[in-house]
Amino acid sequence: MIPLTPPLPGDTIAAIATAVAAGAGSVAIVRLSGPQAEAIGRRLFVAPGAQDWESHRVLYGHVVDPADGRRVDEALLLLMRAPRSFTREDVVELHCHGGLVAVRRVLELVLAAGARLAGPGEFSQRAFLNGRLDLTRAEAIAEMIAARSRRAADLAMAGIDGGLQRRIGGLRERLLDQLAELEARVDFEEDLPPLDGTLVRAELEAVRGELERLVAESRQGELLREGLRVAIVGRPNVGKSSLLNLLSRRERAIVTDLPGTTRDLLESDLVLDGVPLTLLDTAGIRPTDDRVELLGIERSRQALAAADAVLLLFDLLAGWTAADQELMDLVPEGVPLLLVGNKLDALPLEAADATVPLAPPETPLARISALTGAGRDGLVGALLGLCGAAEIQGLEVALNGRQRELAAAAATSLERSLETAALGLPWDFWTIDLRGAIAGLGAITGEEVSEAVLERIFSRFCIGK
Ligand SMILES: Nc1nc2c(ncn2[C@@H]2O[C@H](COP(=O)(O)OP(=O)(O)OP(=O)(O)O)[C@@H](O)[C@H]2O)c(=O)[nH]1
Ligand SMILES: [Mg+2]
Known part of the structure; x- marks a missing residue:
C-alpha cells in the first residue's frame, strides 16, 4: 500500500x-x-x-x-x-x-x-x-509541460482530467470484484452459491484484452510525446537538404549543386499535422576517399539505423539506381520506409506521369519537387500514414513508458491466471497472479506504489512543479 x-x-x-x-x-x-x-x-x-x-x-x-x-x-x-x-x-x-x-x-x-x-x-x-492527485494525473502534468505539439498537449490534458485514471482504475476495480468473488469461495465455499468459473474467466480475459490494447496504443502516444526521428537519406545531390528546408519552412541546411555538401548530421524539430518530428538531414552516402566526408557518411549510417522512420530520397531524373537499392538494403527491418522521388519539376512532361523505372514495387513511393514544393502534402500524408499518425489522432489516452511496462506485466499475470484456471486448479491458485495484476495496475494509479518508485517518478519533474 x-x-x-x-x-x-x-x-x-x-x-x-x-x-x-x-x-x-x-x-x-x-x-x-x-x-x-x-x-x-x-x-x-x-x-x-x-x-x-x-x-x-x-x-x-x-x-x-x-x-x-x-x-x-x-x-x-x-x-x-x-x-x-x-x-x-x-x-x-x-x-x-x-x-x-x-x-x-x-x-x-x-x-x-x-x-x-x-x-x-x-x-x-x-x-x-x-x-x-492520483499518480496518472501527476504524471500527465509533467507531460503537459514537456508537450511539443498540440496533440501531445491534448493527450496530457486528457490525463490531467483523469482519463487514464478512470480507464486503469476501472479495470482494477473489475479485477478486484473477481478477486473478492474468488476469495469468498476460498473461505466460505459451502455458505455461498456456486461460482461460475467461465464468467470469471471471461471477465479476466476482457480486462486482459483491454490492457493489451492500451499497451499497443501507447507506442503512438510515445511517438507523440518524444517526437519521431525521421532520417532523410540518399545519394549525394538528390536533394536531401532541400527537402529538410522545404519541410521546416526555412533555410536550415546549406544547399549547393556540389555532391557531398552536407558533411554532418543536421536536426530540425517540426510539427506536421500535430505530430512532432525531428527531421535529420544526413550526408549523401557514396564511396569516397575524403576523410571528412567518410566521417559524415558514418553518421548517416548511424542515423539510418536509429531512425523511427526513413525517407529514402532519389533523383527521378536518374531513376532508381543500383546505388539507391544498396541504400535501401541498409534500412533495418520493420522501420517504416518511404521512397521519395525528387526533382519532379525537372522531369520532362511526358515522363512526369510515368512510373519510375525499376523502382521497387510494394514500397510506398512519393514524388516531389523539393525545389517548388510540389507533392509536399502527399509526402507528409504518406509519411504520417506510415508512422501510424491516424491512430495518433484518434488516441484518447496513452500510457507512458513506466505505465506501459506495468500494464504489460499485468496482462501477462492475467494470462497466467487464465492458464491456471484452464488447468482446473482450485480458486486460490487463480488468485495468485490475479493479485499480481491488481498490484501492477495499482502501481499505475499510485494506489500501490513504493516510496522508492515515487521518488524516481517525481525526480524527473522540473523544479517548481
Ligand atoms: N530541379 C530541382 N533541383 C533540385 C531539387 N531539389 C534539390 N535540387 C538541387 O539539387 C542540388 C542538390 O541539392 P541538395 O539539397 O544540396 O542535395 P543533398 O542531397 O542534400 O546533397 P548532399 O548534401 O551533397 O548529399 C541543388 O543544386 C538543388 O538546388 C528539385 O526538386 N528540383
Ligand atoms: Mg545536403
Whole structure:
C-alpha cells in the first residue's frame, strides 16, 4: 500500500515556478508550500492600505528585505490556504517581475526566511501524498509541460482530467470484484452459491484484452510525446537538404549543386499535422576517399539505423539506381520506409506521369519537387500514414513508458491466471497472479506504489512543479 509519508510538519518548500531564462517573460512566480508559507509571506511582503490576507485573494505590494526594509520588487501575492490549493497545504505565490535577477533575489529572501528549496517535482509529490492527485494525473502534468505539439498537449490534458485514471482504475476495480468473488469461495465455499468459473474467466480475459490494447496504443502516444526521428537519406545531390528546408519552412541546411555538401548530421524539430518530428538531414552516402566526408557518411549510417522512420530520397531524373537499392538494403527491418522521388519539376512532361523505372514495387513511393514544393502534402500524408499518425489522432489516452511496462506485466499475470484456471486448479491458485495484476495496475494509479518508485517518478519533474 502507499507509504503515506506526509511532509514533515514545519517543512515549507519554495521554488521558482515559472520557466527560468534570461530576459524571457514579464512575470515570474516564486511558490511556497507548507505550514510556514503564510508566515514567510507576511514577513517579506508589505501590502499597503487595508488589504486583507484572505485566502484566494490577490494582494498588491512589495517584497521587502526584512533585514533593512529595502524594497526588492513590486509584486502580487496570492494566498491559498489549505486544503484549497495544489498541494492541499498553505500555498503562497509571489508574482514578481520576470527576468532572472529579481525573482532569484525574492527566492533567496524566502529561503532565508525559513523555507527550503524544493526538489524536482516536490510540489506535485506533496499534492499526490495529500490525496489531491492520483499518480496518472501527476504524471500527465509533467507531460503537459514537456508537450511539443498540440496533440501531445491534448493527450496530457486528457490525463490531467483523469482519463487514464478512470480507464486503469476501472479495470482494477473489475479485477478486484473477481478477486473478492474468488476469495469468498476460498473461505466460505459451502455458505455461498456456486461460482461460475467461465464468467470469471471471461471477465479476466476482457480486462486482459483491454490492457493489451492500451499497451499497443501507447507506442503512438510515445511517438507523440518524444517526437519521431525521421532520417532523410540518399545519394549525394538528390536533394536531401532541400527537402529538410522545404519541410521546416526555412533555410536550415546549406544547399549547393556540389555532391557531398552536407558533411554532418543536421536536426530540425517540426510539427506536421500535430505530430512532432525531428527531421535529420544526413550526408549523401557514396564511396569516397575524403576523410571528412567518410566521417559524415558514418553518421548517416548511424542515423539510418536509429531512425523511427526513413525517407529514402532519389533523383527521378536518374531513376532508381543500383546505388539507391544498396541504400535501401541498409534500412533495418520493420522501420517504416518511404521512397521519395525528387526533382519532379525537372522531369520532362511526358515522363512526369510515368512510373519510375525499376523502382521497387510494394514500397510506398512519393514524388516531389523539393525545389517548388510540389507533392509536399502527399509526402507528409504518406509519411504520417506510415508512422501510424491516424491512430495518433484518434488516441484518447496513452500510457507512458513506466505505465506501459506495468500494464504489460499485468496482462501477462492475467494470462497466467487464465492458464491456471484452464488447468482446473482450485480458486486460490487463480488468485495468485490475479493479485499480481491488481498490484501492477495499482502501481499505475499510485494506489500501490513504493516510496522508492515515487521518488524516481517525481525526480524527473522540473523544479517548481
Ligand atoms: N530541379 C530541382 N533541383 C533540385 C531539387 N531539389 C534539390 N535540387 C538541387 O539539387 C542540388 C542538390 O541539392 P541538395 O539539397 O544540396 O542535395 P543533398 O542531397 O542534400 O546533397 P548532399 O548534401 O551533397 O548529399 C541543388 O543544386 C538543388 O538546388 C528539385 O526538386 N528540383
Ligand atoms: Mg545536403
